[in-house]
Structures are given as C-alpha cells and as structure tokens.
Amino acid sequence: MRLEDLKNDIPETPEFIHMMIKSEVKKQLQDTKEVKMQTRRAKKWTGARVAAAVVVCVLATSTVSYAGVKLYHMFLKKQGTYSTITEIKLDGSTEKINLPEKIHDIDISVGYIPEGMEWTDESHLQYPEHNLTGGFSFASVLLDDDDLDKVMQDQDVVDSEERTFGNYEGVYLKYNDLAEDGTFNQRIYLLCPDVYRVITVYIGDDISKEDAIKVVENLVVTENDTVIETAGLYTWSEMVSPEEALGEELLNSIEDDKLPVHQIGEAFNVSASGEDSDGNYIIEDRISVRVDSVQVADNLQLLDQNILPEEWIDAVGADGKLANNTLSYIKSGDGVDTVDEIVKTESVKQKLVYATVTYTNTSDEEIYHMLYLGTLMLMNHEDGMYQIYMPEEQSGDDYDYVIWDGVARTAEMRYNSVSEDYGNGGNYISSLKPGESIQVNMAWIVNENDLDHMYLNLDGGGAAYEFSDWVLKTGVVDIRQ
Amino acid sequence: MTKEQLGTLILDSERQLYSTAKTMLFSDQDCADAIQETIVKAFSKIDTLRNDKYAKTWLIRILINECHTILRKSSKLVSLEGMSERTDIEADKTTDYSDLYRAVNSLKEELRLPVILYYIEDFNIKEIARILEVTEGAVQKRLARARGKLKCDLQESEAMI
Numbered sequence: 133m134r135l136e137d138l139k140n141d142i143p144e145t146p147e148f149i150h151m152m153i154k155s156e157v158k159k160q161l162q163d164t165k166e167v168k169m170q171t172r173r174a175k176k177w178t179g180a181r182v183a184a185a186v187v188v189c190v191l192a193t194s195t196v197s198y199a200g201v202k203l204y205h206m207f208l209k210k211q212g213t214y215s216t217i218t219e220i221k222l223d224g225s226t227e228k229i230n231l232p233e234k235i236h237d238i239d240i241s242v243g244y245i246p247e248g249m250e251w252t253d254e255s256h257l258q259y260p261e262h263n264l265t266g267g268f269s270f271a272s273v274l275l276d277d278d279d280l281d282k283v284m285q286d287q288d289v290v291d292s293e294e295r296t297f298g299n300y301e302g303v304y305l306k307y308n309d310l311a312e313d314g315t316f317n318q319r320i321y322l323l324c325p326d327v328y329r330v331i332t333v334y335i336g337d338d339i340s341k342e343d344a345i346k347v348v349e350n351l352v353v354t355e356n357d358t359v360i361e362t363a364g365l366y367t368w369s370e371m372v373s374p375e376e377a378l379g380e381e382l383l384n385s386i387e388d389d390k391l392p393v394h395q396i397g398e399a400f401n402v403s404a405s406g407e408d409s410d411g412n413y414i415i416e417d418r419i420s421v422r423v424d425s426v427q428v429a430d431n432l433q434l435l436d437q438n439i440l441p442e443e444w445i446d447a448v449g450a451d452g453k454l455a456n457n458t459l460s461y462i463k464s465g466d467g468v469d470t471v472d473e474i475v476k477t478e479s480v481k482q483k484l485v486y487a488t489v490t491y492t493n494t495s496d497e498e499i500y501h502m503l504y505l506g507t508l509m510l511m512n513h514e515d516g517m518y519q520i521y522m523p524e525e526q527s528g529d530d531y532d533y534v535i536w537d538g539v540a541r542t543a544e545m546r547y548n549s550v551s552e553d554y555g556n557g558g559n560y561i562s563s564l565k566p567g568e569s570i571q572v573n574m575a576w577i578v579n580e581n582d583l584d585h586m587y588l589n590l591d592g593g594g595a596a597y598e599f600s601d602w603v604l605k606t607g608v609v610d611i612r613q
Numbered sequence: 614m615t616k617e618q619l620g621t622l623i624l625d626s627e628r629q630l631y632s633t634a635k636t637m638l639f640s641d642q643d644c645a646d647a648i649q650e651t652i653v654k655a656f657s658k659i660d661t662l663r664n665d666k667y668a669k670t671w672l673i674r675i676l677i678n679e680c681h682t683i684l685r686k687s688s689k690l691v692s693l694e695g696m697s698e699r700t701d702i703e704a705d706k707t708t709d710y711s712d713l714y715r716a717v718n719s720l721k722e723e724l725r726l727p728v729i730l731y732y733i734e735d736f737n738i739k740e741i742a743r744i745l746e747v748t749e750g751a752v753q754k755r756l757a758r759a760r761g762k763l764k765c766d767l768q769e770s771e772a773m774i
Contacts, residue, residue: 141713142628142631142632142635142733143635145627145628145631146631146641148641148645149631149641149644149645149648150627152645152648152649153623153624153627153630153648153649153652154624156649156652156653157620157623157624157652158620160616160620160652160653160656161616161617161620237654237657239658239660250664251664252664252667253662253664253667253670253671253674253743254658254662254671356657356658357657358653358654358657364682364683364685365682403764405764413713415764507757543754543757544753544757592760592764593757593760593761593764594756594757594758594760594761595757595758595761596757600761600765601761601765602761602764602765
C-alpha cells in the first residue's frame with residue numbers, strides 16, 4: 133500500500149456531517165444573516181443568558197457607546213539600543229472593562245495599495261512576482277484584559293516609532309535584516325479597541341517604510357455579521373507570553389562504531405518501499421544499492437538539460453560555469469545593545485556533485501513503484517565520533533554563524549535522472565524484477581569547502597541533520613572529495 | 614468568486630474537509646463543529662478572497678484554524694501516547710484500518726498534517742506551505758521526517774506480528 137492509498141482508509145463522511153454541510157451551504161446561499169454559533173455540546177440558553185447575550189452584542193456593535201475606545205493606549209519604550217517594549221495600558225482612572233462573551237468578526241481591507249501589489253488571500257497583500265513571500269500579512273488577536281502588565285519585547289530593532297495610523301494608535305518596528313530574502317523585517321502593532329483587537333501587520337523587506345506606513349494608515353477594519361465567541365480566541369497576553377513548544381531533540385553525534393560507513397563501489401542492502409503485484413504496499417529489505425561513482429564538476433553538462441532545476445539554470449554564469457557563492461560571516465548581537473552584523477565575506481566556488489547509483493532487486497519478487505531517495509549529509513569524523521556538520525552554524529573567533537546567497541544545498545537530491553509519473557515527487561522506479569538492476573543519477577550543488585564532509589544516505593528516509601534509526605541501521609556512503 | 618461558486622467548492626470539498634478535520638480532531642462531533650464554522654467564516658469573508666485559484670488552500674487554512682480553536686477550547690492537546698490511545702479507540706469503533714493509517718495517525722500533528730495534505734489531499738509543497746504558513750523547505754523536511762518515522766513504526770509493527 134502506498135501513502136497515496138491512505139485516501140481509501142479515511143472513513144466516509146458521516147451522514148449527519150454530509151447533511152450539515154449541504155444545509156449550511158444552502159442557508160448561506162439564501163443570504164441569511166443568522167449565524168448558528170451553538171455547538172453540539174451547547175450550553176443551555178436560559179432566558180437570562182439570552183438577554184445578556186443580546187445586550188453584549190448590542191454593545192459590541194456600537195463604537196460610540198463602548199467607553200473603552202478612549203481608555204486603552206499603546207506605548208513604546210526602548211531598552212538598550214536595539215530592543216523595544218510595546219505595552220498596552222488602561223487609562224489609570226478607569227475600572228477594568230469586561231470583554232463581552234461574543235463579538236463581531238472583522239474584515240480587514242486597505243484604502244491604499246502600492247502599485248503592483250494584490251491580495252493573494254484574505255490576509256496577504258503581496259507582489260505576485262515575489263512567489264508568495266514578502267508583502268503584508270495581517271493578523272489579529274483579542275484585546276484581552278487579563279494581563280496588561282505583560283509587555284511585548286522585540287529585539288534587533290533598528291528603527292521604531294510610536295504613532296497614530298489613521299484612527300488607531302500603534303507602533304512601527306523595523307528589524308535588523310542581513311539577507312534580503314523576502315522575510316518580514318518590519319512590523320506594526322495596531323491598537324483597535326473599538327473591535328476588541330490588536331492587529332499585527334507583518335511587512336516584508338520588499339516594502340519601503342513609507343509604503344508600510346501609508347498602507348496601515350489607510351487600513352479599514354469593519355465588523356461583519358458573523359458573531360464569534362471570545363472564549364478560545366488567541367489573545368494579546370498569549371501572544372506576548374507564548375507557551376514554549378517542546379521539540380524533539382535530534383541525535384547529531386554518534387560513536388563511529390555505531391554508524392556503518394560504506395565505500396564507493398561497495399554494495400549493501402536498503403529497505404525500499406513500493407508495491408507488490410497485487411498493489412499492496414510493501415517494504416522490501418532485499419534491495420541492494422551501490423554507489424558506482426561520484427563526479428565533481430564546475431558546470432551542469434553532466435546533467436540531462438531537459439530536467440534541470442530552474443534555480444540551477446540561473447546559477448550558471450556567462451562562461452558556462454557555476455557562479456561563485458558569497459558567504460557572509462555574522463557576529464551575533466544580543467538584540468538589545470548590539471545586532472547581528474556581517475564581519476567578513478568570502479567568495480567560494482560552487483560545485484556540482486553527481487552520483488551514479490545502482491539499485492538491484494535481490495529478492496524473488498518483482499517490486500513496483502519503488503521509492504528511491506539520496507540525501508546528502510555533511511559530517512565531521514574525528515576522535516572516534518561522527519558529528520553532523522552544519523556549515524551555517526559554524527563559528528569562529530569573530531563570527532557566530534554563516535549565511536549565503538547561492539544555490540548550494542545539501543539534504544534531499546535536487547536532481548534525479550529516473551522518474552515515474554507516480555506520487556508527488558516522481559522519484560520512483562516503475563518496476564524492478566528479481567535480479568534486475570537499474571542505474572540512476574543524483575545531483576546536488578555544494579560549496580567547494582564542503583566537499584570533504586560529504587556522506588550519502590540512501591535509506592530513503594531523508595534524514596540529513598540527524599542520525600535516525602534508519603541511518604544507523606543502513607549506514608551511509610563515504611563520498612568525500 | 615461568487616457565493617454560488619464558493620458553495621460549489623465547499624460541496625465538492627466535503628471529503629477533503631472531513632478527512633483534514635478528522636486527522637486533527639478525531640471526534641466526528643468536533644469535526645462537524647469545525648466544518649460548520651469554516652463554512653460560515655468562508656461565506657462571511659468571501660469578499661476578501663481576491664484570487665480564486667487559492668480558494669481551496671484558503672478554505673483548508675480556515676478549517677485548520679477552526680480545528681485549533683476547538684482543541685484550545687477543550688484542552689484536547691494530548692501527548693503522543695494519548696493520541697495513539699485515542700486513535701486505537703476510535704479505530705476499534707468503526708472499521709479495520711491499515712497499519713499505515715494507524716501509523717500516520719500516531720505521528721505528531723506537525724508531521725501528520727503535511728502527510729495528509731500531500732498524500733491524501735494532493736496539495737503540492739507550495740500549497741501546503743501556504744496552508745501551514747511555513748517555508749517550503751520546512752514542509753519538505755517534515756515530509757521526510759514523517760516518511761522516516763513511518764518506516765520505523767511499520768517495521769516495528771511487522772516485527773511484532
């Protein structure tokens with residue numbers, strides 16, 4: 133069974149959900165304004181509860197009668213040279229205001245759109261040619277009254293101001309940005325107590341400060357007819373103090389006697405996923421694999437020119453060779469008194485790494501749609517240990533990490549010569565009979581100074597930055613150059 | 614996009630909506646709530662959808678946000694062990710699921726959701742990145758990790774038979 137066949141395992145939509153969908157769509161198309169908020173575990177609405185809900189709904193729609201509009205303020209304070217604190221305070225003479233149980237949902241639109249930008253969805257205003265990066269991203273949180281003592285701290289801020297954007301108080305921040313890569317390097321917090329919200333506008337490095345401010349000055353926030361419960365909404369205090377998400381720790385170093393390391397020309401077995409003749413998903417342990425050769429080149433001539441990755445074509449200079457990569461060595465700042473800065477740059481050659489690999493079916497059954505995957509790992513081997521090597525995380529006396537603007541990438545193969553119109557990535561061998569072999573080519577572009585760290589993981593699991601169980605079982609191939 | 618077109622899209626996406634909600638919420642009652650909220654929000658926000666070709670990713674993202682709201686409300690963020698137990702209980706009530714489906718459902722949400730969106734719902738990497746609001750590289754990495762974990766889990770389950 134292949135992963136795509138999971139579709140058959142998803143249970144059929146229950147009849148009551150099917151009917152609900154049809155009914156709700158029909159109701160919406162009839163243009164009814166009534167919104168069914170109750171869930172199947174709805175609380176029982178007593179008369180008093182209904183009356184109270186009606187009252188708070190009335191309050192929520194009236195920006196004049198809601199006294200809180202003039203009572204919340206947003207302040208910006210600086211800490212050190214590059215850190216800021218954004219806080220929201222109530223007017224000192226005012227008693228705590230209780231949020232209603234239900235409020236209207238909001239629509240965000242803008243009265244000014246920089247030329248060439250368009251809405252790519254309801255919360256993103258972008259340049260279409262920037263491939264869904266940069267631009268504006270709009271988000272909102274509930275202005276809860278639980279924890280106005282908490283403050284939003286931002287670091288690496290190189291420009292900031294507290295100001296008014298149209299009808300709303302807000303704060304503009306610009307962050308230190310060493311690589312112009314479409315990331316959000318600006319942010320505006322907007323205090324909108326009339327709709328019980330703080331709106332955060334994330335702004336990309338493809339937008340000028342002038343345009344950023346002009347767009348937000350012309351923001352239009354309107355309540356729509358949908359009424360939502362405030363309980364369960366993401367709040368300002370949660371945004372300010374997010375719960376820490378615990379991630380898995382990756383095993384990135386191992387004793388060298390625990391990692392099988394094969395050589396070029398050596399055959400060994402891998403477990404490959406595929407299908408048997410009945411279409412059942414199988415994992416076959418008797419697939420033999422051998423790296424026949426590894427070639428390093430300055431150009432892309434070894435490759436089938438019809439299936440070159442698009443970004444690689446752009447990486448070839450006028451002389452037909454791969455362009456150099458510019459490495460920037462960064463000294464980290466503390467975000468308060470210092471920011472990250474480039475302390476030196478280095479031009480390195482980029483190299484094509486071209487591996488030829490043979491897969492052989494040594495079982496007695498034909499395997500169909502066999503997934504194959506080469507993953508390039510970088511490792512150091514010293515003092516009896518293999519250690520995952522991450523070039524971007526290297527540090528020295530005067531720098532803490534490295535960035536670059538080239539196309540050099542390790543991990544999953546970027547080019548593969550054999551493909552099948554199957555699955556989503558196409559890296560499948562359509563069939564391999566018992567005893568049959570097939571030769572495939574895989575390729576990556578890497579920085580020249582990383583060639584002597586290369587190991588090839590052929591277990592199909594795709595682990596590049598950790599010693600997964602599969603890597604420790606199958607081993608890797610030493611392809612250092 | 615007109616309201617009628619949105620209605621057609623929602624009806625055509627019924628199975629996708631249910632299967633996506635099911636991977637996050639497990640309970641059919643919760644799935645119904647999330648899908649209903651999604652439909653309501655989609656119609657109310659229809660004017661903000663400027664580009665129809667993103668309509669489906671937009672719809673799924675609303676659904677995922679609604680599922681998260683329900684999870685937060687009822688504090689149903691359980692440990693991985695808890696999720697595995699829940700999966701077994703739900704599965705026993707209905708049909709006999711394949712080992713692969715059970716294994717996918719035992720993945721953490723961070724890995725499970727990309728697998729479902731990629732292999733079942735046929736979204737591509739770019740669309741999944743938009744839905745989950747992460748980079749394409751992060752989606753690829755999560756899919757690779759999920760494949761690796763599934764191989765481990767299935768190998769263990771085969772060994773236990």
